[in-house]
Amino acid sequence: MVCSWFKMVEIVVLIKQVPDTNAKIEIKDGRADLSMVKWITSPYDEYALEVALQHKEAIGGTVTALTLGPVRCDKTLKDAKALGVDKIARIDVSEEYVDSSSVQSMLASACKSLGAEVVYCGKSAADTNAGSTGPGVAETLGWPSVANVTSIIFEVNNLELMQPSSDGQAKIGVDLPVVVTCDKGMGEPRRANVKGIMMAKRAVVELIDVENFEGNTSVIEHSAPPQKPPGKSFDGSEHVPAVVKLLRDEANVI
Amino acid sequence: MGEIIILADVINNVLKESTSEVVSAAISLGGNPIVIVPGTSPDAAASTVATFDGVTSVIALQGDCFATYDSAAWCEAIASVSPPGHLLTSSTSIGKELAARLAASRNATVIQDVISIDGNTITHPIYSGKAHEKLSLNGPSVMTIRSNVFKPSGNGGSASITNVNCSSDLRTKLKEMVAKASERLDVSEADIIISGGRGMGSPQNFDKLYSVAGLLGAAVGASRAAVDTWDEIPHEMQVGQTGKTVNPSLYIAVGISGAIQHLAGMRTSKYIVAINKDGTAPIFRHADYGIISTWEEALPILEQELGALLG
Numbered sequence: 001m002v003c004s005w006f007k008m009v010e011i012v013v014l015i016k017q018v019p020d021t022n023a024k025i026e027i028k029d030g031r032a033d034l035s036m037v038k039w040i041t042s043p044y045d046e047y048a049l050e051v052a053l054q055h056k057e058a059i060g061g062t063v064t065a066l067t068l069g070p071v072r073c074d075k076t077l078k079d080a081k082a083l084g085v086d087k088i089a090r091i092d093v094s095e096e097y098v099d100s101s102s103v104q105s106m107l108a109s110a111c112k113s114l115g116a117e118v119v120y121c122g123k124s125a126a127d128t129n130a131g132s133t134g135p136g137v138a139e140t141l142g143w144p145s146v147a148n149v150t151s152i153i154f155e156v157n158n159l160e161l162m163q164p165s166s167d168g169q170a171k172i173g174v175d176l177p178v179v180v181t182c183d184k185g186m187g188e189p190r191r192a193n194v195k196g197i198m199m200a201k202r203a204v205v206e207l208i209d210v211e212n213f214e215g216n217t218s219v220i221e222h223s224a225p226p227q228k229p230p231g232k233s234f235d236g237s238e239h240v241p242a243v244v245k246l247l248r249d250e251a252n253v254i
Numbered sequence: 255m256g257e258i259i260i261l262a263d264v265i266n267n268v269l270k271e272s273t274s275e276v277v278s279a280a281i282s283l284g285g286n287p288i289v290i291v292p293g294t295s296p297d298a299a300a301s302t303v304a305t306f307d308g309v310t311s312v313i314a315l316q317g318d319c320f321a322t323y324d325s326a327a328w329c330e331a332i333a334s335v336s337p338p339g340h341l342l343t344s345s346t347s348i349g350k351e352l353a354a355r356l357a358a359s360r361n362a363t364v365i366q367d368v369i370s371i372d373g374n375t376i377t378h379p380i381y382s383g384k385a386h387e388k389l390s391l392n393g394p395s396v397m398t399i400r401s402n403v404f405k406p407s408g409n410g411g412s413a414s415i416t417n418v419n420c421s422s423d424l425r426t427k428l429k430e431m432v433a434k435a436s437e438r439l440d441v442s443e444a445d446i447i448i449s450g451g452r453g454m455g456s457p458q459n460f461d462k463l464y465s466v467a468g469l470l471g472a473a474v475g476a477s478r479a480a481v482d483t484w485d486e487i488p489h490e491m492q493v494g495q496t497g498k499t500v501n502p503s504l505y506i507a508v509g510i511s512g513a514i515q516h517l518a519g520m521r522t523s524k525y526i527v528a529i530n531k532d533g534t535a536p537i538f539r540h541a542d543y544g545i546i547s548t549w550e551e552a553l554p555i556l557e558q559e560l561g562a563l564l565g
Contacts (some may be wrong), residue, residue, distance in 0.1 A: 007440040021495045021515050025384040032385050044494045059373035101363045104354070126495055129382055130366040131347075132354035135325055139358035144326040144425030147351045160429070160466065164490065165323070166265070166443065168434040172425040184489045184496075216393030220375060223386050225521070231542040235533070243527065243543045244559040251525045251542070253446070253504040254470060 009061030009156075009176070012111050013052040014121035014133060015045040017061030017069055017076040021126050030221035041076045044122025047182040050189040051152060052120045053084055062086045066115050066208075068103055069179040070095050072195070074205050082192035082200035089114065089206040099215020100128070109210040111137060116177070118159075123148045123181040131181065138179035145174055150185030255263070256339025256394065256460030258285040260440065261332060261352065263305055263344035265459070269299035270346040272399070274406040277306045279399045280342050282371045282492050286310040287342070289413075290332060292320050307408040317420040322428040325347060329355040331422040336360070338394065342437020345398035347442070357396035365389060365397045371520075382495040382518030402501050405559045410429055438464075441493055446504045449493055449520075451477040453530065454549065457486035463508060469560045477510045494519035508549050512537025529553075 003084075019025065026033045041049075042115040052063045064087040065071045065080035077088035091106050111119055119138075124131035129145070138145035146161050153160040158175045162181070192200070234243060246254045260278045263270040269291070272468055280287040286308050291300040292315045300314035319327045319378040329352055341356055343349045345367050357364035370377035378400075441447050448470070450463050451540045463474045475493040493500055495518040505523035508515060512528070512535055520526070521540055528541035537546040545552055 019381065021382075021518075022513070024514060025381045027385060032381065040410070099363055100365070101357060101361075104358055127381055128366070129379075129495075129499060130354075130364070131350050132357070132364045132366060135351045135354040136358045136364065138326065139329060145323065145351070145355070146426060148347060162432075165431070167431060169432040170323075170428055171430040171432065173429050174425065185419070216395060217365065217376075217389045217391055220388040220390050222380070223384055225379070225386055225390070228540065228542070231356065231526075231538075231540075231544055232534075233538060233541075233546070235542040235546045235554055237545065237547035240544060240547075240552050240555040241559050243545060244563065246543060247504065247525070247527070248563065251481040251504070253525050254560070 004024065009055070009059055010115045011055055011061050011063045012114055012115045012116040012119045013048050013063060013065050014107060014119060014137070015067050015076055015080060016042045016125045017073040018042045018125055019026060020129040027224050029070065030223070032222045037052050039072060039075065041079055042122050042125045042127070044124060044126070044182060044184070046189040047184060047186045048120040048122050049080055049083060049085070051180070051182050051186050053190070055118065055154050059156055064089055066090070066107065066114070067108055068093055068098070068107055068203040077205055078200045078203060079192070081203040082196040083190055084196060086088055086205060087157070089208050091208050091210055094158050097219045099217050100130065100132050101136070102213045104133055105140060105213035106210045108137045108140035110208045111141065113208065113210070118176050119179045121179070121181055123183045134179050134181035141177070141179070143177045143179055144174055145179040145181070146174055147181045148183045149180050150178070150183050152186070162176060257337045258283055258287045258339055259336050259341045260287045260289040261341060261343040261349070262289055262291045262299065263346060263349060264296065264299050265348070266294040267295055268311065269297060269302050270344065271406065272346070273303065273399045274306050274409075275401060275404040276342050276344055276399045277308055277407040278404040279368065279371055281308045282404070283340060288313065288337070290315055290335060292317065292328065292332060294321050296317060304413040304415050305409040305411050307411045308310055309411055309413040311413050312415045314417045315420055316417065318423060319420070319422040319424055322424070324424045324426045325351050325355055326425040327422040328352060329359060330355065331420040333359050334420055335418055340394060341396045345396055345400045349398050353396045360394060360396065362394040362396050365395055367400045367404045368397045369400050382499060383521055384514070384518055391493045400501060402503065439473040441473045441475040441491065441500055442498050445502050446470045446472035447475050447493070447500055447502045448472050448506040448508065449475035449477065449510060450508050451510030452478055452479040452483055453511070454480065457484040460487065461547070466553060466557050469557065469564050477513070477516045479513070507537050507541070508553070510537055511535045512540060521532065
């Protein structure tokens, strides 16, 4: 049935596969060695997925989970499919370093070709901790963005969002189209059920072809962070006054 | 390559200290920066910036759009007065969001949380500081500079100030500000942080941390284990890879074992004090001063000593 006044909202959620946040990162030949790490969906993207599904449940629409990465990232997409997203799509890039501006430009092109009207993503990815993707995609699309959102009320053409600020919480209204980056606080992300997992096994990942934008950076090397010299150790609370004295006289921090 | 432009860290017309560190960073990139000072009445902040050593000129960017934060509108206004070249700002949550937008609008690469600049070689942490990434810069960039890393510049300068008016349509609407329930300082804004872990035994015992924090002007943080265990400890207190990354002058970890998740969020603190009853806890390997003791024994003495010194 086609109703001229009713339009399904195209919801796109950007998700990223990252090393487990408990993983130790080893350096081998000047590069982070990720061959042994366990890969997970970036934790804040799980909140974004939850919000995208809540948006669909409240208003109606289609949810597409989109990622950029090599074939290993299909696991993250299938996990999203098991939670109930309608479509899963990937921009295929190699394991090599991809400049952050290239990432944003490619994701923005894909959002456009998917007909996105609202884009959700985590406030930052657990590997880069940069938080550049959401606002960068918004700027490329010419859309507003609201970052670090902790709760949302969904309306047909607009959203009401809560965002922490230095003075407390800001309640913000914004019309679609918009990019929203999600913080914890949206409610616990749902878990997949058996039916979802079975369906996800058969799901097909749509490969999206976009023009690659050449970035301005290349990696020289990765290194382990410099180790601090060993500190001073004191056994027993009777040494607390000595430590306070050191904080004042040696460290000059109090 | 163009100019080096700095976006001053100004909120409600108040200049944040980190701006003078960004000036130092800009100078190590090999140039004398132009600083943009946005605000509804930016004159006072602009006058301060004009005294920072090495600043060539200051643009006091007056606009009504700066009354409330709107990333799209702010980016448009700032981009309208920014010449081509590298653009640097502070690594705050607003700074990082604007940097990403400005980079996209200038076809530049964004690099967040820069900790070292050596010509065109830029270093920033990845995997929450578990590794460092050294990048070679081959074109225009927008960078955010992590606080407490670059030395603040001196203030013997007297750069010229140009006043520019701008207007930009807000794309979002601030409907209401809900004030904070308490006047407690946020960990991302504090120069001293005292954090508790599950070793605190109960959320009520965090009151002991608040007593010490009050004396130091510190914020109280928590480990993920504490946040996950107790509903009373909110996520905004969480320091770690899936919480806040902090870089204070002093970080005091109480009853925190030092899981890799937590270390990722606080390891770059200038000085770290650990109080833990388990002498083999990993946190001690990262502490400048480790005290093997229960918090029940150590905190009252700490409070008493600090009270005598600072109270």
